[in-house]
Amino acid sequence: MNDISKQVRRYGWIILIHLGVVIIWYLWVSISKVPDYVMPSPIATILSLGEDYGWIHNTYVTAVEVFGGYFLAVVAGVSMALIFNWFQLMEKMFMPLVVSLNMIPKVALGPLFIVWLSYGIGPNMLISFSICFLPILLTMERGLREADPDLLDLVRTLRASRWQIFTKIQLPGSLPYLFSGMKVAVILAVAGAIVGEFIASSEGLGYLMMQVQVTMDTAAMFMAVLLITAIGVVLYGIVLLLEYFFLGYGPNEI
Amino acid sequence: MSEAFIHLADVRKVFKSRKEEFLAVSEVTFDVQAGELVSLVGPSGCGKTTILKILAGIHSYEGGTVRIGSKESPFDPSKDIGIVFQQPLLLKWRKVLKNVLLPAEILGLPHKESLERAHYLLEMVGLQGFEDKYPHELSGGMQQRTAIARALIHDPKLVLMDEPFGALDALTREKMNLELLRIWRESQKTILFVTHGIQEAVFLGTRVIVLTSSPARMADNISIDLPYPRTLDMKTHEEFGKYTRHLYKHLGMEVGNSDKSGEKSAIK
Ligand SMILES: Nc1ncnc2c1ncn2[C@@H]1O[C@H](COP(=O)(O)OP(=O)(O)OP(=O)(O)O)[C@@H](O)[C@H]1O
Numbered sequence: 271m272n273d274i275s276k277q278v279r280r281y282g283w284i285i286l287i288h289l290g291v292v293i294i295w296y297l298w299v300s301i302s303k304v305p306d307y308v309m310p311s312p313i314a315t316i317l318s319l320g321e322d323y324g325w326i327h328n329t330y331v332t333a334v335e336v337f338g339g340y341f342l343a344v345v346a347g348v349s350m351a352l353i354f355n356w357f358q359l360m361e362k363m364f365m366p367l368v369v370s371l372n373m374i375p376k377v378a379l380g381p382l383f384i385v386w387l388s389y390g391i392g393p394n395m396l397i398s399f400s401i402c403f404l405p406i407l408l409t410m411e412r413g414l415r416e417a418d419p420d421l422l423d424l425v426r427t428l429r430a431s432r433w434q435i436f437t438k439i440q441l442p443g444s445l446p447y448l449f450s451g452m453k454v455a456v457i458l459a460v461a462g463a464i465v466g467e468f469i470a471s472s473e474g475l476g477y478l479m480m481q482v483q484v485t486m487d488t489a490a491m492f493m494a495v496l497l498i499t500a501i502g503v504v505l506y507g508i509v510l511l512l513e514y515f516f517l518g519y520g521p522n523e524i
Numbered sequence: 525m526s527e528a529f530i531h532l533a534d535v536r537k538v539f540k541s542r543k544e545e546f547l548a549v550s551e552v553t554f555d556v557q558a559g560e561l562v563s564l565v566g567p568s569g570c571g572k573t574t575i576l577k578i579l580a581g582i583h584s585y586e587g588g589t590v591r592i593g594s595k596e597s598p599f600d601p602s603k604d605i606g607i608v609f610q611q612p613l614l615l616k617w618r619k620v621l622k623n624v625l626l627p628a629e630i631l632g633l634p635h636k637e638s639l640e641r642a643h644y645l646l647e648m649v650g651l652q653g654f655e656d657k658y659p660h661e662l663s664g665g666m667q668q669r670t671a672i673a674r675a676l677i678h679d680p681k682l683v684l685m686d687e688p689f690g691a692l693d694a695l696t697r698e699k700m701n702l703e704l705l706r707i708w709r710e711s712q713k714t715i716l717f718v719t720h721g722i723q724e725a726v727f728l729g730t731r732v733i734v735l736t737s738s739p740a741r742m743a744d745n746i747s748i749d750l751p752y753p754r755t756l757d758m759k760t761h762e763e764f765g766k767y768t769r770h771l772y773k774h775l776g777m778e779v780g781n782s783d784k785s786g787e788k789s790a791i792k
């Protein structure tokens with residue numbers, strides 16, 4: 271079978287299964303007669319976009335928080351992993367601290383951030399950052415240590431410089447680990463931003479959900495959840511594209 | 525006789541761990557002449573890899589002398605050594621050609637010449653047409669051949685091979701042995717070849733060095749006076765059998781079911 275028809279089949283299935291879920295949702299709602307405020311139908315959900323809830327603005331705000339927090343976490347996580355790898359002393363001193371920090375349920379820090387920084391896009395971005403930074407740091411740090419010792423010996427006999435070892439062996443070898451960490455971090459970044467908005471905010475999809483909860487507009491809540499998910503899916507898609515670009519060379523099971 | 529290319533005398537290696545010291549290599553002494561292909565055999569875990577790593581400058585050693593290079597053939601440890609390990613150790617994100625080029629890149633050799641040489645070497649190890657494959661697309665034997673080409677890319681004077689064919693099936697292994705002999709004769713390199721296989725050691729080597737089980741000590745150092753080019757049917761020759769029997773004896777394995785071996789097992 272050729273490649274194109276394979277791809278068509280694959281994506282065809284994905285779309286079909288998603289459509290199937292929507293249809294089952296629709297059928298269930300119309301047959302079982304659950305009240306609208308408990309379970310809105312797919313149609314009601316889409317129609318809620320017509321309400322004047324500032325969808326575009328709120329989606330934009332949440333997206334900025336998620337993407338911003340995530341981007342910061344990738345930059346900081348990767349840089350810190352590099353520093354730890356280059357300066358073993360730093361790693362010895364701070365790695366145990368990082369591991370303990372990792373045990374804190376970051377969501378619990380939300381209220382503190384708000385106290386310290388007041389509320390808004392910045393603090394929510396920070397919550398998102400703090401929750402997805404550690405998995406990126408830890409996986410990258412692990413990936414950099416992963417190089418085969420015999421291979422390192424081999425290039426050291428050639429008097430490879432530290433920079434050569436880093437660029438030719440450690441860094442490319444660490445990418446599969448980094449990407450597995452980055453994929454986990456996507457979901458965390460979204461969760462972080464939304465939690466921030468739940469705690470205190472005046473804009474964003476999480477804020478909107480709190481508003482419409484009061485009026486029991488479940489359809490709008492559904493729509494907000496779908497949009498939040500969509501933000502995550504877009505971010506995940508970007509990560510997958512990057513992964514394909516950097517690791518397209520073969521199987522990368524980790 | 526001219527100065528030996530490799531000279532080891534009374535080399536000792538101790539691995540220190542937190543609690544204890546472990547003597548891995550004791551009083552190992554041998555010389556290798558430039559252009560020789562010397563086989564190194566010994567039981568598993570006896571210290572063969574350790575000796576190769578001492579020669580490569582990867583491990584330190586606690587006593588004795590190690591000297592590589594002679595007046596006629598000076599030796600630069602960074603440029604004149606090629607290593608093939610027990611596993612291929614290829615970079616999985618690099619295609620075959622780029623894997624072979626790795627040492628040349630590290631040493632900063634001119635790209636155009638290295639590229640030509642890489643193509644030449646890949647042809648020599650029978651991998652022409654596979655330049656653009658990734659390692660995971662190759663068989664184990666092909667990966668190991670890529671590693672051999674990589675070890676030769678910078679034209680080193682000394683090649684250290686640590687059971688390079690250990691993971692191959694018998695048939696492929698014999699084919700690789702013949703190829704190695706051809707490569708060695710074409711390139712005039714000095715090769716130190718570690719193996720578990722007595723047959724392989726005798727078939728390849730100008731000399732076979734036998735080590736005792738841990739710690740590695742010299743058990744034997746015999747010259748194999750079989751002519752080159754060697755062919756597979758030599759393995760059935762009387763002369764070949766004499767060498768292998770001799771070596772099996774030295775490794776503590778009697779050949780045949782003589783009374784002696786019966787006694788030994790009875791005592792055990
Ligand atoms: N880095 C190390 N630290 C401590 N002990 C080591 C180290 N490397 C090897 N050894 C020990 O030294 C001994 C010799 O090891 P070596 O790898 O040289 O054996 P070998 O002859 O190559 O065995 P094999 O044929 O199975 O590869 C072994 O007992 C091993 O446990």
Ligand SMILES: [Mg+2]
Pocket residue numbers: 572573574610686
């Ligand atoms: Mg070994």
